[in-house]
Amino acid sequence: MSKSSTKTPINFWVISIIALFWNIMGVIAYLKQAYMTPETLALLSEDQQAWYTNVPAWVTAAFAIAVFSGTFGCFILLLRKKWATILFIISFIAVLVQSTYTFLIQNFVEITTDKAIMPISIILIALLLVWFSNNSNKKGILS
Numbered sequence: 001m002s003k004s005s006t007k008t009p010i011n012f013w014v015i016s017i018i019a020l021f022w023n024i025m026g027v028i029a030y031l032k033q034a035y036m037t038p039e040t041l042a043l044l045s046e047d048q049q050a051w052y053t054n055v056p057a058w059v060t061a062a063f064a065i066a067v068f069s070g071t072f073g074c075f076i077l078l079l080r081k082k083w084a085t086i087l088f089i090i091s092f093i094a095v096l097v098q099s100t101y102t103f104l105i106q107n108f109v110e111i112t113t114d115k116a117i118m119p120i121s122i123i124l125i126a127l128l129l130v131w132f133s134n135n136s137n138k139k140g141i142l143s
Contacts, residue, residue, distance in 0.1 A: 099122070
């Protein structure tokens with residue numbers, strides 16, 4: 001069966017659209033952090049204030065790269081182009097860079113089980129998007 005005759009399964013569209021919304025939420029989180037006002041910062045706990053005021057530029061850059069490449073990857077995935085996988089790989093690597101800071105370097109916020117759930121979920125979802133796009137390519141859904 002050639003790639004042009006491969007029917008796109010409905011689950012591809014559902015997963016791709018959910019992934020797009022997930023990544024758009026990441027973009028919103030990034031923009032909220034990047035443009036946080038001093039008034040908003042003052043409402044946070046002391047450890048959260050220390051976190052936001054001391055995040056290195058490379059971590060913020062990794063955050064931006066992760067969410068924007070993931071979002072663009074979803075758009076490209078919805079267009080059924082195989083280079084979405086490259087964008088998801090870039091996003092995944094940026095998530096790992098950001099998570100390295102969160103889990104291993106920073107000492108402003110104690111990482112408890114509750115605080116680790118979201119970062120671990122982000123890593124897993126980024127990895128799943130790499131797998132999903134690569135698998136979709138292997139199935140001939142992407143061109």
